[in-house]
Structure formats: structure tokens, C-alpha cells
Amino acid sequence: MAKEILAKIKLQCPAGQATPAPPVGPALGQHGVNIGQFVKQFNDKTKDLQGILTPAEITVFKDKTFTFIIKSPPASVLLKQSAGIVKGSPEPNRQKVGQVNKQQIREIAARKLADLNVSNLESAMRIIEGTAHTMGLKIVD
Structure with a gap:
């Protein structure tokens, strides 16, 4: 059975340089997501774009797990x-x-x-x- 989706969040962060500070921390914290885990995964996936503003679409599930998709820069x-x-x-x-x-x-x-x-x-x-x-x-x- 598929996991039940709690929220979809769209964020734009500098590639390879995301931090738990706003806007990332408050956006994810209110849904109970592990912010440190997201920041680490996002920075690892975007390290080749270094510094370019990069959108991410995060899907948060009821059990507080998440997946995210990296979009192309604006x-x-x-x-x-x-x-x-x-x-x-x-x-x-x-x-x-x-x-x-x-x-x-x-x-x-x-x-x-x-x-x-x-x-x-x-x-x-x-x-x-x-x-x-x-x-x-x-x-x-």
C-alpha cells in the first residue's frame, strides 16, 4: 500500500549550500521532517551545481519521511x-x-x-x- 501524503513543499535553495536556517528549517519543521537529513541529501545531490538557485519539490508522508525531486534552475x-x-x-x-x-x-x-x-x-x-x-x-x- 502506498504511503499517505501529508504535504508537498516547494523550496528554492542555493545548490550545495542549503542550511537549516530559513526558509528550509521552518518550511520542513512544521511538518515534522528531519531537517538535517534533508539538508545533507539536498547538498549531496546538488553539489555539481554549486551556488545556483535550485528548486526542490518535497513530498512529506504521514510517517514523517520524505522524498524530493530536484528541478532545473529558473x-x-x-x-x-x-x-x-x-x-x-x-x-x-x-x-x-x-x-x-x-x-x-x-x-x-x-x-x-x-x-x-x-x-x-x-x-x-x-x-x-x-x-x-x-x-x-x-x-x-
Whole structure:
């Protein structure tokens, strides 16, 4: 028989650097999850991404055990990394803060494809291009 699910929690933590401090501790503590065990497992699974903001979807069961899935980093984080910028534009329609090329868009879309609600790479690229535009990034060929 399958375990009964108590809660599903979504968190974003720096890969390989999660700590029991907020937001991890309070989010998991209220459901009785062993926070130290989660932090250790999360850091072990994400050590190759080191420092990149990484989402995790945690399923907590009635017996206080848990499982979690690591998602791909947010598109905005990957775009900032590719463009070499710290943050997006405050006025994306007027002020461009950087640029990315189609190849970088393709690589990000391929990396995010499993987490996006599309079935092909071209549609994923359009989603990533839209995110780039709203961040104030110019797309070049």
C-alpha cells in the first residue's frame, strides 16, 4: 500500500549550500521532517551545481519521511548567468542590460525542457526568449 501524503513543499535553495536556517528549517519543521537529513541529501545531490538557485519539490508522508525531486534552475537565473549580468532591467522595454544569442537560448531551453509545459524544443525556446525579453535582454543571432 502506498504511503499517505501529508504535504508537498516547494523550496528554492542555493545548490550545495542549503542550511537549516530559513526558509528550509521552518518550511520542513512544521511538518515534522528531519531537517538535517534533508539538508545533507539536498547538498549531496546538488553539489555539481554549486551556488545556483535550485528548486526542490518535497513530498512529506504521514510517517514523517520524505522524498524530493530536484528541478532545473529558473530560466531567469540561467539567462543572467549566460548574459553575465547581476539582475534584469528595471524597464525592459526601454533599457536593455545585456544580450544572449540563439545558441545560448537553445541550451537553456534544452536544459529546462523537462520542467516546462511543452513537448518540443522550439516551443521551449520561445518561452525562454519571452523570459529574456521581460528581463531586458537583447536576443542576437
